[in-house]
Amino acid sequence: MTGGLRKGLTSYGDAGFSLFLRKAFIKAMGYSDDALERPIVGITNTYSDYNPCHGNVPQIIEAAKRGVMLSGAMPFVFPTISIAESFAHPTSMYLRNLMAMDTEEMIRAQPMDSVIVIGGCDKTLPAQVMAAISADLPTVVIPVGPMVVGHHKGEVLGACTDCRRLWGKYRAGEIDDTEIEAVNGRLAPSVGTCMVMGTASTMACMIEAMGLALPMSATIPAPHAERFRLAEASGRVAAEMAKTKGPKPSELLTPASFRNAQVVLQAIGGSTNGLIHLTAMAHRSPHRIDLPAFDRIGREVPVLVDLKPSGEHYMEHFHHAGGVPKLLAQLGDLVDLDAKTISGQTLRDVVANAEDVPGQDAIRSRDNPIKKEGGLAILHGNLAPRGAVIKQSAASPKLLKHTGRAVVFESVEDMTLRVDDPELDVSADDVLVLRNAGPKGAPGMPEAGYLPIPKKLARGGTKDMVRISDARMSGTAFGTIVLHITPESAVGGPLALVKNGDMISLDVAKRSIELLVDAAELERRRAVLKPAAAPDEARRGYAWLFNETIMQADEGCDFDFMQRTGKKTE
Known part of the structure; x- marks a missing residue:
């Protein structure tokens, strides 16, 4: 087996010449024969x-x-x-x-x-x-x-969990423009x-x-x-x-x-x-x-x-x-x-060889955990036949079992335009639903799953709500948020069938996420569901490749032909 400079020679039809040429050009960088061996x-x-x-x-x-x-x-x-x-x-x-x-x-x-x-x-x-x-x-x-870490008014700050927490306070009117600007310069020191x-x-x-x-x-x-x-x-x-x-x-x-x-x-x-x-x-x-x-x-x-x-x-x-x-x-x-x-x-x-640090409290023992169960839980149900995920360790305990009315946003853009509308029909007990934000639908499965609390609720003191989507969420974020609903809505997943006012039930202990609509009604909705059209930008280049070959969240969102076994053929 060859190695070093002899490995993977450029194809010129003459291996000796290939090595001669490679050495000639790399010597232009000032390398000696000793270095190149x-x-x-x-x-x-x-x-x-x-x-x-x-x-x-x-x-x-x-x-x-x-x-x-x-x-x-x-x-x-x-x-x-x-x-x-x-x-x-x-x-x-x-x-x-x-x-x-x-x-x-x-x-x-x-x-x-x-x-x-x-x-x-x-x-x-x-x-x-x-x-x-x-x-x-x-x-x-x-x-x-x-x-x-950063510091602000005697408080330790960290990007980007505290970015989100303090931005939430700003949206709720608890922090003014001057203070949020000061925070902006201290979050990432x-x-x-x-x-x-x-x-x-x-x-x-x-x-x-x-x-x-x-x-x-x-x-x-x-x-x-x-x-x-x-x-x-x-x-x-x-x-x-x-x-x-x-x-x-x-x-x-x-x-x-x-x-x-x-x-x-x-x-x-x-x-x-x-x-x-x-x-x-x-x-x-x-x-x-x-x-x-x-x-x-x-x-x-x-x-x-x-x-x-x-x-x-x-x-x-x-x-x-x-x-x-x-x-x-x-x-x-x-x-x-x-x-x-x-x-x-x-x-x-x-x-x-692990260091024993007396008095440290950042790493707990198994008999004194932060949470008795691991950080992530996998949910299934008629909304997520192939699974969804929730970071239960960063959720509100009181919301881990919750049934509420769906308030649906069709896309990230729709959410951006309407979530702070004073006329939006929403209460703290509702379930915010974002769709068409998955691997193919967005595209790229953005970290939009951390739907903001509608401003009128935030200013009324609401700190968390159940939010569900086929999007991702930053690891720095927190809240009772169900993510990676699979299959995504853009490929006909059940999330595409949800309507405003439908009841949705979350039960993390039972690992379930259910749309409380009978199967016959869901079939009627599916029969009139229009397939999602490919965006104009997906006609060429990397966007075309992405749109044609991207896999779902439960498969890692890799391109289908990049798996070890390559693209599966029918």
């Missing part, structure tokens, strides 16, 4: 001026390069797409699969013996791991890390990802638990020197993997490692997005995520990490309490500690 570690560069989450990537790259060279290998940095949550139109999820394809193809196209992927902002880490699984080259993941248990931190924690990143990688704050020392150590590991040609993702990602990720997702009160991303990652491998099995894990695994939006603390507190290694120690036999990691250690070795 070393094993090669590719390092992704996901920095962008549009991406403040990845603002420390240049420093991470330099530290990783240092680690690679100290171990006798040669680092080569290459760019890929950079996706930032609040800058991507129409939604970052729309671009996740494009980033996965870009990363996979660049790993395949360029000579490298191992690769370091650097990411953080919500969709980047799953995209990179999806790519790594498909390319199956030895891979080290370096998360960019969370921001440090450093580069890095959200410092609560949002999607970015959720993915980083799961990836660490799956053995694809070094211990503590998920939690070190983005600006801390420790983050860059970890990057150097990751470079050393990547260099060794380049020399030994392993372990590859296919050797690390076993049924046990995928189950460990699910246990951690439940125990951290993680983002609902994490389930979609983990499902997409599994579909790139021989394994699958079974939603009923995931729900059973949630009934067995308590929430042990006291972080917003399910608890009170922030990521830096989780880090200083011992991070994921300490969490794994507390989980004990709920995880498979014999699972292997990129460093050659098992999780049992990682747990043995």
Whole structure:
């Protein structure tokens, strides 16, 4: 097997000439023959001026390069797409699969013996791991890390749970223009990802638990020197993997490692997005995520990490309490500690080295959990035949069993135009319904599932309502919100049949979400339902590809032809 600069030669019909030409041109960069004879570690560069989450990537790259060279290998940095949550139109999820394809193809196209992927902002880490699984080259993941906390009037602030909480106060008239502007400058005081248990931190924690990143990688704050020392150590590991040609993702990602990720997702009160991303990652491998099995894990695994939006603390507190290694120690036999990691250690070795921090209260023991059940629950019923998800750990207990009247919004645009209309017929006991916001319908399944409380109710003191949709929700958000209703309304799912005034019943304990309309009436409605038309922009390019091949939430929202088995044919 060839490696280093000889790997994957460009096709000129003469292998000797291909290598001669490659060396001739790369020497224009000033490399010596000694450097070019070393094993090669590719390092992704996901920095962008549009991406403040990845603002420390240049420093991470330099530290990783240092680690690679100290171990006798040669680092080569290459760019890929950079996706930032609040800058991507129409939604970052729309671009996740494009980033996965870009990363996979660049790993395949360029000579490298191992690769370091650097990411953080919500969709980047799953995209990179999806790519790594498909390319199956030895891979080290370096998360960019969370921001440090902000402060306002003596209160600790964190993006973006407190963004939503304080914006809700502003909508309710409890905060004026001057104060909300001051808050705006204090919510994100450093580069890095959200410092609560949002999607970015959720993915980083799961990836660490799956053995694809070094211990503590998920939690070190983005600006801390420790983050860059970890990057150097990751470079050393990547260099060794380049020399030994392993372990590859296919050797690390076993049924046990995928189950460990699910246990951690439940125990951290993680983002609902994490389930979609983990499902997409599994579909790139021989394994699958079974939603009923995931729900059973949630009934067995308590929430042990006291972080917003399910608890009170922030990521830096989780880090200083011992991070994921300490969490794994507390989980004990709920995880498979014999699972292997990129460093050659098992999780049992990682747990043995977990720090014991006297007096910390960010990571609880199993006999003193934040919540007795895991953060996420899977619902089924005539509204969600293939499932829906709710973050029960961030919901209002009194609403976890609730029946109310449907107030229907046809689209994100319709919701935006009407939700604050003083004439909207809505009460606090109603159920807000958003449809045509799923993978195909929106498109891209935006984080619009966090429907705002209608302004007239917010100003009357309403803090939460039952809200349901085929959309997603930011992992930083909170409330009694049912998401990922599958199939989505745009492909004829039952959500398309709901009418204003219909009664909807939610019972999280029974894991049910039901439209209280008899089956015969629903069939009459279905008979006159018009199929959703493809949007004009889906006539060409990436929009066409997305519209034609995007899968549903329970399948990970990957493109159908990007699964391990490829596109299924009739």
